[in-house]
Amino acid sequence: MLKVFNLPDLGEGLTESELLSWKIAVGDTVAVNDVLAEVETAKAVVELSSPFDGTIAELHGEPGAVIQVGAPIISFDLPGAGPDKTDNAPASDAGSSSLPDGRVPTLVGYGAAVEGAGRPARRARAGRPAAPDPVTAAQPSGSPSSVPVPAGATATLTAERPRSTPPVRKLARDLGVNIALLAGSGAGGVVTREDVAAAADGARPASASPSGTDTLTEAAAGGVRTLGGRPRTEEEPIRSVRKATAAAMTSSAFTAPHVTEFLTVDVTESVELLQEVRQRRDFRELKLTPLTLVARAACLALERTPELNARWDGDGGRIIRQNYVNLGIAAATPRGLMVPNLKDAQDLDLRSLAIRLAELTEVAREGKLTPEQLSGGTFTLTNVGVFGVDAGTPIINPGEAGILAIGQVRRMPWEYRDEIALRQVMTLSLSFDHRLVDGEQGSRFLADVGAVLARPGMALALF
Structure with a gap:
């Protein structure tokens, strides 16, 4: 049976979350409380845990996408026969049918400790070859979207996030660098700030300003210096903490x-x-x-x-x-x-x-x-x-x-x-x-x- 799991409200009426990374891939077998993804809300970075025992059938979104609460995020292939169904019920109720041993799913956090826990074991699904490990991640383009990835798309999603620190991951998101594609130069393969900066410099094309002229840098402008050697203008989406902070401070300033x-x-x-x-x-x-x-x-x-x-x-x-x-x-x-x-x-x-x-x-x-x-x-x-x-x-x-x-x-x-x-x-x-x-x-x-x-x-x- 195909079961579509919608993104739950992760606390205090939050309406959206940014998908930071997947911890699983299509074809993985997961158990209740296995970590599925890392998502960022206006409150905190949290780990999204599985409410089901089953197999990952489809991932609805790429790292960097903003997923609305109630929108599909993962489709599960659950044991047993029955029509396709969307999980619109509370998570604890929706998953109860797949928990004969009485376990309670934990959607946010680390879940129950499991001996030998780690990345869920992957098995090849019938009619399809096993996905390579690790798989490459599709680079998000344009503004963040919660639109599901089309079935049959050639781009696949990362199964594991490379080792790095939160500031480095934030820098990568700010510069538009897909950190999953980087080979870390730090100890043990850790991705460093220098790795991200080098990738950004190597991938940044000459961009155009709204007037149609090329973005000026020190070299292109014949010696005109820009702050920090960066392009004259840069953009980043307003989301997560900055979006929530702006809304809260505006409300407070004009209410109290x-x-x-x-x-x-x-x-x-x-x-x-x-x-x-x-x-x-x-x-x-x-x-x-x-x-x-x-x-x-x-x-x-x-x-x-x-x-x-x-x-x-x-x-x-x-x-x-x-x-x-x-x-x-x-x-x-x-x-x-x-x-x-x-x-x-x-x-x-x-x-x-x-x-x-x-x-x-x-x-x-x-x-x-x-x-x-x-x-x-x-x-x-x-x-x-x-x-x-x-x-x-x-x-x-x-x-x-x-x-x-x-x-x-x-x-x-x-x-x-x-x-x-x-x-x-x-x-x-x-x-x-x-x-x-x-x-x-x-x-x-x-x-x-x-x-x-x-x-x-x-x-x-x-x-």
Whole structure:
């Protein structure tokens, strides 16, 4: 029986996913929870697992294609007789008939551990020769499409993704290079940035500008230099994280009336505290930064100003105050701006915050953030200081009441004990939703955070 598997909603009503790579090929035999493909949503890169035991009959799409939720992605040849059928039911129900042993399919993630797991075994199907291994991938052309690959097409899809890192795979997608066709020059055959750049340079034809003239480069323009030696204009599709970020920020900026307040604080005592704490045996292996202290101070201050930890429900005509803190940390990742959050941060002491922040940062850098880590935030911190920036007017993360930007710590002249001295100074920028937070409450929150950073011992008196 032929069973068409439609792309499921991978979380929170997402409407599409970009197909990054296939982990199987036509003719492969797969079992429930075998990984079929790697797809990228606006939330995370996830592995799509098989809901069936069966044989891969057809792959609907090429790497780089954007597949709509509910559109066909894979056709299975399942044991047993019956008419062709499209899987339009929930995945757990649709696959139950093929699971006599009661296993539950896991569509997203790693699925059940299977001894000797690896790439599914391939067998030749009746009437067709076994596909070579590895097979070559068709290079996507034009804009991304979710149109199924026509039956009988000569182009086939890659069975395994070559070894590389997330930033290299992103670079390949940005430059229009099919990474599946590259032989890696790195250790163990890993595809490197240099491999991708070389392929892009070798494959890039002379392109035309909208006016019909050739794209100018330094050589073609008789010495006119372009930035980085790149063409004068380049294009990339708006999709995945960038598309979701643009939609979310536009909605937030034009829905929530933003107010931003600034406070410059002498944080010399906090800097000295960090230096002292780092010497303690139980902190020696941890990365303690000003962000760690601000995170702790923000959690304390939110107890005194719960309005900053609330949510506006316009449809329900209510304000929802959340008596817990899922602390969002804006992070620049290989996939773009992401805001994972630390669940129940109000329960974490300084050491626990340092550990959890380090873990979250590492996962974000590896591009392995999960939808669960990226959802449910109640208040956000963004550390613009790591880029050498003093202050800004951050846009509130949708669904939250406020966001606090942390500026760089600068050594500068400051009034101290009626004299001018060189002190460590930081600027805090708080944006809040004026529907939920009045100026009094926003100012009090900012003052509380500043008081803890200026004199960490004040935490004992204020909270």
